Amino acid sequence: MAENLNCSYCNKPATVHLTQIVNNKIIKVDLCESCAQAKGVTDSEGYALTDLLSKTNLSPDKGKSQITCPDCGLSTADFRRTGRLGCASCYHNFESLLKPFLEDMHAGTAHKGKIPDVALSRQTSIAKLNSLENALHRAITEEAYEDAARFRDEIQAYKEHVESQAAQQ
Amino acid sequence: MIESLLNADNAELTQSTKKGAPVVLSTRLRLARNLVDVPFPERASNTQRSNVMTRCADQIGELTQMKNGAFFDVAELSDLERQVLVERHLISRELCESQSGSGVFINKDQTCSIMINEEDHLRIQFLKTGFSLRYLWKQIDRFDSSLENGLDLAFSSEFGYLTACPTNLGTGLRASVMLHLPGLVISEQMDKVIRAVNQLGITVRGLFGEGSDATGHVFQISNQQTLGESEGEIMARLGSVLKTIIDHEINARFKYIEKNRARLLDQIGRAFGALQNAHVINSNEAMNLLSLMRLAVDLEMLPEVNRPDVDRLFIECQPGHIQYAAGEGIEPDARDLCRADILREEFFRLPALDFDKVNKLV
Numbered sequence: 001m002a003e004n005l006n007c008s009y010c011n012k013p014a015t016v017h018l019t020q021i022v023n024n025k026i027i028k029v030d031l032c033e034s035c036a037q038a039k040g041v042t043d044s045e046g047y048a049l050t051d052l053l054s055k056t057n058l059s060p061d062k063g064k065s066q067i068t069c070p071d072c073g074l075s076t077a078d079f080r081r082t083g084r085l086g087c088a089s090c091y092h093n094f095e096s097l098l099k100p101f102l103e104d105m106h107a108g109t110a111h112k113g114k115i116p117d118v119a120l121s122r123q124t125s126i127a128k129l130n131s132l133e134n135a136l137h138r139a140i141t142e143e144a145y146e147d148a149a150r151f152r153d154e155i156q157a158y159k160e161h162v163e164s165q166a167a168q169q
Numbered sequence: 170m171i172e173s174l175l176n177a178d179n180a181e182l183t184q185s186t187k188k189g190a191p192v193v194l195s196t197r198l199r200l201a202r203n204l205v206d207v208p209f210p211e212r213a214s215n216t217q218r219s220n221v222m223t224r225c226a227d228q229i230g231e232l233t234q235m236k237n238g239a240f241f242d243v244a245e246l247s248d249l250e251r252q253v254l255v256e257r258h259l260i261s262r263e264l265c266e267s268q269s270g271s272g273v274f275i276n277k278d279q280t281c282s283i284m285i286n287e288e289d290h291l292r293i294q295f296l297k298t299g300f301s302l303r304y305l306w307k308q309i310d311r312f313d314s315s316l317e318n319g320l321d322l323a324f325s326s327e328f329g330y331l332t333a334c335p336t337n338l339g340t341g342l343r344a345s346v347m348l349h350l351p352g353l354v355i356s357e358q359m360d361k362v363i364r365a366v367n368q369l370g371i372t373v374r375g376l377f378g379e380g381s382d383a384t385g386h387v388f389q390i391s392n393q394q395t396l397g398e399s400e401g402e403i404m405a406r407l408g409s410v411l412k413t414i415i416d417h418e419i420n421a422r423f424k425y426i427e428k429n430r431a432r433l434l435d436q437i438g439r440a441f442g443a444l445q446n447a448h449v450i451n452s453n454e455a456m457n458l459l460s461l462m463r464l465a466v467d468l469e470m471l472p473e474v475n476r477p478d479v480d481r482l483f484i485e486c487q488p489g490h491i492q493y494a495a496g497e498g499i500e501p502d503a504r505d506l507c508r509a510d511i512l513r514e515e516f517f518r519l520p521a522l523d524f525d526k527v528n529k530l531v
Contacts, residue, residue, distance in 0.1 A: 073212070102335060108398065113400045114310070115326075118314070119322050
């Protein structure tokens with residue numbers, strides 16, 4: 001390399017030079033060793049420069065409100081810096097920020113692929129049982145015994161329903 | 170720790186007895202999956218990471234598909250062992266550099282590897298020699314569904330499978346096919362091909378991903394988008410792009426032979442001579458010589474039964490494998506000597522090149 005290029009991120013001397021053609025345009029990015037590592041450019045799973053560029057676009061803070069995910073503590077700044085999310089709830093919490101990028105990144109913004117039916121129905125039934133059991137406890141504390149009896153029967157019926165479904169599979 | 174893997178007698182990429190195919194080396198599918206109730210690996214605490222590893226490893230170990238498989242805790246592997254696994258495409262560089270609580274499950278014939286606590290909690294990979302998207306999808310889909318019986322995965326009805334990086338969101342599927350494209354490289358059409366397929370949401374990378382150049386004329390072609398299309402649609406699109414590339418490659422080869430027959434035969438002949446006689450070969454040179462040998466097999470100048478040997482040497486000539494075979498840490502210079510020794514021995518066993526086959530083609 002004839003000229004000395006500096007890292008596009010931190011201005012240290014760049015040792016990694018990427019060139020990729022995206023949408024008919026040649027895009028070049030120069031990175032120093034540590035930024036290249038941090039951005040996963042050396043990752044053997046492969047790396048598209050568009051990923052990096054979309055992260056670059058995330059960087060300038062446009063003064064939007066800062067969000068922090070209550071579940072994992074990821075902040076808007078963290079997301080802008082790394083381009084990665086911290087946990088499943090982040091997708092809900094950062095949805096408005098994320099949507100425009102998903103439109104650029106993917107063929108669409110709605111999932112059309114496989115659905116994990118077994119795990120989902122298990123999660124739904126656990127959630128349903130939990131809420132029924134909570135209702136039962138509440139009814140007992142409030143001495144609403146008629147309600148409590150009804151919830152108890154519902155729990156019993158639901159458990160039998162789930163078991164018979166499991167037996168069928 | 171990994172001797173049993175390296176000495177396995179039925180490893181898909183290195184011990185295959187199948188004839189393989191012209192142009193296509195191998196197909197890989199990977200699915201990114203996360204558990205619903207734990208932060209993604211990068212934001213998980215060490216305790217959470219090690220819990221995830223135990224939960225996943227227990228669950229995976231019980232699956233029939235992983236019978237006789239082996240589990241490796243990355244922290245317990247030496248740098249060299251990690252490098253060997255990377256060179257076999259069984260783990261990623263990212264996994265090697267990860268913090269504690271990362272591991273990999275590899276099945277007996279090395280067609281399936283599941284990385285735990287890489288960028289996502291689970292990265293499931295199935296691979297096979299040749300062009301095999303549909304068969305691999307059946308395998309990986311079944312595996313994924315049986316995993317789901319015991320693990321609650323992070324999934325939203327809107328966004329699909331939730332992943333640490335939004336570039337993998339939705340299906341979490343990356344389908345990639347390794348292609349050997351000397352015809353397109355020699356005829357200087359590769360840039361044009363890369364430009365064209367990029368517009369279709371398909372990515373082209375070198376043998377070991379971005380940053381690695383396409384030594385040995387080997388390229389990884391994969392889907393870039395994971396959301397908004399079903400797995401079937403993603404693979405159909407990739408498949409049709411691949412078929413076009415393969416057609417172009419075959420055409421480019423024939424055109425080159427038509428115009429430059431003597432030059433091509435000379436290059437192949439000299440490469441064969443070098444492999445049989447050279448005493449110092451670096452890994453880059455080895456890749457390029459082997460590329461010409463794979464082309465020689467495709468042109469029937471060498472018997473088809475030797476194609477898997479060439480494909481195996483593509484992997485076994487990588488620096489980590491050479492060092493591992495030498496049994497101790499050796500300097501790059503000494504590695505080049507060992508590599509040449511191995512190649513001389515291998516190519517000494519092959520029959521002479523049959524130049525007439527190409528003469529008959531034109």
